[in-house]
Amino acid sequence: KKSETNKALLQIQSVWDFCKEDTGNVIFALKAGLAVLLVSLLILFEAPYQVFGPNIVWAILTAVLVFEDNVGATLNRGFNRALATLVAVILAIAVAQRALSSGHVAEPFIIGLSIFMIAVITSYMKTWSRLVQYEYGFRVALLTYCLIIVSDYRLGNPIRTMIDRLYSIAIGGIISVLVNVSIFPKWAGDKLHEELVKNFHSVADSLEDCVKKCLEDASEKSKITTASIDELPDEPTYKRCQNILNSGSKLETLAKSAKWEPPHGRFMHFSYPWSQYVKVAAVLRHCAYEVMTLQSIIHAKIQIPYKLWVVFQSEIQEASNQAAELVRILGTDISCMKWSPKNSLIKRLHRSTKRLQRSMYLQYYDLLTSIVESPILDNPSKSFADFSPSYPVPDQRELAEQLERYHEIRRKQLKRLYSWPSREVDAFEEDGEKSIKIVDSLDSTAILSLANFTSSLVEFVARVDHLIEAVHKLSTMAKFKPDDGL
Amino acid sequence: KKSETNKALLQIQSVWDFCKEDTGNVIFALKAGLAVLLVSLLILFEAPYQVFGPNIVWAILTAVLVFEDNVGATLNRGFNRALATLVAVILAIAVAQRALSSGHVAEPFIIGLSIFMIAVITSYMKTWSRLVQYEYGFRVALLTYCLIIVSDYRLGNPIRTMIDRLYSIAIGGIISVLVNVSIFPKWAGDKLHEELVKNFHSVADSLEDCVKKCLEDASEKSKITTASIDELPDEPTYKRCQNILNSGSKLETLAKSAKWEPPHGRFMHFSYPWSQYVKVAAVLRHCAYEVMTLQSIIHAKIQIPYKLWVVFQSEIQEASNQAAELVRILGTDISCMKWSPKNSLIKRLHRSTKRLQRSMYLQYYDLLTSIVESPILDNPSKSFADFSPSYPVPDQRELAEQLERYHEIRRKQLKRLYSWPSREVDAFEEDGEKSIKIVDSLDSTAILSLANFTSSLVEFVARVDHLIEAVHKLSTMAKFKPDDGL
Numbered sequence: 001k002k003s004e005t006n007k008a009l010l011q012i013q014s015v016w017d018f019c020k021e022d023t024g025n026v027i028f029a030l031k032a033g034l035a036v037l038l039v040s041l042l043i044l045f046e047a048p049y050q051v052f053g054p055n056i057v058w059a060i061l062t063a064v065l066v067f068e069d070n071v072g073a074t075l076n077r078g079f080n081r082a083l084a085t086l087v088a089v090i091l092a093i094a095v096a097q098r099a100l101s102s103g104h105v106a107e108p109f110i111i112g113l114s115i116f117m118i119a120v121i122t123s124y125m126k127t128w129s130r131l132v133q134y135e136y137g138f139r140v141a142l143l144t145y146c147l148i149i150v151s152d153y154r155l156g157n158p159i160r161t162m163i164d165r166l167y168s169i170a171i172g173g174i175i176s177v178l179v180n181v182s183i184f185p186k187w188a189g190d191k192l193h194e195e196l197v198k199n200f201h202s203v204a205d206s207l208e209d210c211v212k213k214c215l216e217d218a219s220e221k222s223k224i225t226t227a228s229i230d231e232l233p234d235e236p237t238y239k240r241c242q243n244i245l246n247s248g249s250k251l252e253t254l255a256k257s258a259k260w261e262p263p264h265g266r267f268m269h270f271s272y273p274w275s276q277y278v279k280v281a282a283v284l285r286h287c288a289y290e291v292m293t294l295q296s297i298i299h300a301k302i303q304i305p306y307k308l309w310v311v312f313q314s315e316i317q318e319a320s321n322q323a324a325e326l327v328r329i330l331g332t333d334i335s336c337m338k339w340s341p342k343n344s345l346i347k348r349l350h351r352s353t354k355r356l357q358r359s360m361y362l363q364y365y366d367l368l369t370s371i372v373e374s375p376i377l378d379n380p381s382k383s384f385a386d387f388s389p390s391y392p393v394p395d396q397r398e399l400a401e402q403l404e405r406y407h408e409i410r411r412k413q414l415k416r417l418y419s420w421p422s423r424e425v426d427a428f429e430e431d432g433e434k435s436i437k438i439v440d441s442l443d444s445t446a447i448l449s450l451a452n453f454t455s456s457l458v459e460f461v462a463r464v465d466h467l468i469e470a471v472h473k474l475s476t477m478a479k480f481k482p483d484d485g486l
Numbered sequence: 487k488k489s490e491t492n493k494a495l496l497q498i499q500s501v502w503d504f505c506k507e508d509t510g511n512v513i514f515a516l517k518a519g520l521a522v523l524l525v526s527l528l529i530l531f532e533a534p535y536q537v538f539g540p541n542i543v544w545a546i547l548t549a550v551l552v553f554e555d556n557v558g559a560t561l562n563r564g565f566n567r568a569l570a571t572l573v574a575v576i577l578a579i580a581v582a583q584r585a586l587s588s589g590h591v592a593e594p595f596i597i598g599l600s601i602f603m604i605a606v607i608t609s610y611m612k613t614w615s616r617l618v619q620y621e622y623g624f625r626v627a628l629l630t631y632c633l634i635i636v637s638d639y640r641l642g643n644p645i646r647t648m649i650d651r652l653y654s655i656a657i658g659g660i661i662s663v664l665v666n667v668s669i670f671p672k673w674a675g676d677k678l679h680e681e682l683v684k685n686f687h688s689v690a691d692s693l694e695d696c697v698k699k700c701l702e703d704a705s706e707k708s709k710i711t712t713a714s715i716d717e718l719p720d721e722p723t724y725k726r727c728q729n730i731l732n733s734g735s736k737l738e739t740l741a742k743s744a745k746w747e748p749p750h751g752r753f754m755h756f757s758y759p760w761s762q763y764v765k766v767a768a769v770l771r772h773c774a775y776e777v778m779t780l781q782s783i784i785h786a787k788i789q790i791p792y793k794l795w796v797v798f799q800s801e802i803q804e805a806s807n808q809a810a811e812l813v814r815i816l817g818t819d820i821s822c823m824k825w826s827p828k829n830s831l832i833k834r835l836h837r838s839t840k841r842l843q844r845s846m847y848l849q850y851y852d853l854l855t856s857i858v859e860s861p862i863l864d865n866p867s868k869s870f871a872d873f874s875p876s877y878p879v880p881d882q883r884e885l886a887e888q889l890e891r892y893h894e895i896r897r898k899q900l901k902r903l904y905s906w907p908s909r910e911v912d913a914f915e916e917d918g919e920k921s922i923k924i925v926d927s928l929d930s931t932a933i934l935s936l937a938n939f940t941s942s943l944v945e946f947v948a949r950v951d952h953l954i955e956a957v958h959k960l961s962t963m964a965k966f967k968p969d970d971g972l
Contacts (some may be wrong), residue, residue, distance in 0.1 A: 023609060025613040026610065028609060028610075028613065029605075029606045029607070029609040029610035029613070030606055032606065032609035033601075033603070033605035033609065034602070034627070035605075036601055036605040037598060037601055037602040039606065040597075040598065040601045040632060040636050041598060043637065044594050044597065044598065044634045044636065053699050056637075057633055057636065057637045058909045059885060060629070060632045060633060060636060061629060061633070064605075064625060064628050064629045064632065065629070067609075069613075108530050111526075112523060112526065112530065115519075115522055115523055115526045116519045116520070116522070116523045117519070118517065119515075119518050119519035119522040119523065119550075120515045120516055120519035120520075121515070122512060122517040123514060123519065123553075124512065124514075124515035127511040127514065127515070127555075136773070138549060139551065142522065142550050143546070143547060143550045143551070146522060146546045146550065147543055149548060150526050150530065150546060151529065151540060151542075153544045155930070249735050289775070290945060303926035326603035344780065364764060379647045391640060451937075452667065452941065455938065478547065
């Protein structure tokens, strides 16, 4: 008997632990419960029931339908509901009076036709792309109209009924909004702000992780097996980027709700530029995409020998660290709602990017020629010999082989990158599974891969410039405090 | 007077024209109108009203709330509503009996507590990510429970009331579904199928347009001004790609609805793999992204002199045409629901890609050395001279300048690519607006740009391989007819 109560206690404990982790949602649920309970109490205590009659049920209906996770969405729904009900009520009264005065024969025809017309018009209007966000309002309008015209006006005294109903809906809506705003209010704007800042830090971390990992490996000379490619989709860095790439529509919904919220907390001025947040997030996503490209190249690193990495280590490290720092500072600026001038940082970043490019370019040439110095001078290819007669030309066949190998591996790696089960692969590659030996010599395909890496990094920097611009625009629109760094 | 009637006629004419273009939505609106009208008629003709009493209004409520654009979504909503109502009714009856038998003092407490509990539990459950799609169901359950327990069971004979209500809801739901399925049914599955095929053709067209434009320009030697960069976001090719990139969530919603549809039309076997459609679309989006990269490079073509394009014209044309053809064939295969073997096409594509890579690689070397041959031999840089003593090394300063210019232009172009108003730009670039002359000599940055173009094209091909795999998987899962080409 005692062990059973213990078990029950343990179970309650585990549910409790689960809920504690998830405070936000639990609070939301409790608030929803409270709102519905308050409205129901109105009805359980008979007084309002005697005033408004059975129409008071509409208060419950409204409370349940209007209550949303955050304040903006609740206000939006409440507004939709109120306006739609009002329009529907006015229309219904007008049509009902008309129908009543037109005699018993015409009455059902007028009512039927009006229902059909209203249904067609509201259904058609809500398919327009600009009105899709008011879909709920159109539905409520149609619903209210039908209910009033079909059933309520038979009860006699239709205007009294409708006014009662409007009051009920107002009561339900107001209780919903009050509970939502007064108890641990959850603002869509706050959430949007947080999410955006989190994404900035996420991109910066991913970039640093990504570069650190490849240079760490290089310095430890540890072996990266092909298996690591298969694990790519499970990697935290990859997942983080994927999350950012998928966050677009979520942020857009938040921005739409945030527009409905009154000035509050730190966002005290009217017409706060929430839509600019969405735009900044879009630019940030382009940065995240570039980090994913970098990752996919690193995970083909079997192709890039460590000695090559070491040659560019300092330049890559410098450029990537500075880029990550800049992204992180942008995130902090947004988080603190200030704008610090970044000219010196930007210049420093551009300088180190240019250094990286320059060194890559120069080394590329050197590395290339050092490959060409191999003993194939006695076999000059014909087609290009007349084009640059004074330099030895690499053996076409050998180059072709190296390129094929590079292409082959890159192809395999891409296949895995998008995490497809590779069962059907063999159907297409009859000649693909040749034993691919890991080349640890300084070959041209490795340089190609490294050049790919470098240019992706440079692209990232170019997009950071763009990001700075977007954040700067946000800071002026949202009137961030200028911070001159003392 | 006559002109006024003419005007009115013209207006009606224009509305009519607008609606004719938009047949799909008009049909949807008419269907919705018909469904609501049919349900309302049930009530206007007094017979059902006498059987079910005022509960018949619930039929209207259900019809309005359940009617959705396509069959799958309607069925999904109908199912949600039916199940939620049933659960709520059973719960409510159980609790109401309990409360009634517990005496007048305890009754309101039991009822209040039960409302609060149900509201908290349903609100909490609908925040779980796996249950978010049943959000509507939870809302209906809570709503129904509250209405029944607060108001209906006072009317006496609660079980009779609830059974009447269930019948009403069933009538409303069934009429909605019948109208939706029997008159010009719009299947989510059909729509998903069409959209996917359209995306395939869109990607193929974009790629071809993009390459054709650049080679056409090259052969005509027409000048592309910097202005064309600003126009980029308005370009049809760019817009098409952007549309594909943004279509993700739309296709996902369609797939979710499609899963609810019974076998129909061409999709006759059960558990048709609609989710695989979404996966194929995701892979296709990666291809579209690569086309956008190609586009952004072309629009920096001021940097790539025509004579350089001409060198690789045939290789680029061949590879891109074959890739586009393959994508188009994949689209047609899906459209016709067949699977034709593509081994020979794939091999041909790989061969021409390799040819492109090889020629790029060889020419790169030649072009590079031909630049180096410029008269700067008398100024050898120190740092790299000992590394490859037998070859002349390009002047570092000059290279650096060229790279800076390339980087600068690429940066500007990226800024414009994402269509930001460039007002704030100048804040960061104090030294950016130097007059950038269009370089028409064979310089190294142009080659860099061209190499970028080529490797993006190769990347596209690698992703096409991946795409083939995904489509092949789809074809086996969906049991497409094998087509051996006669």
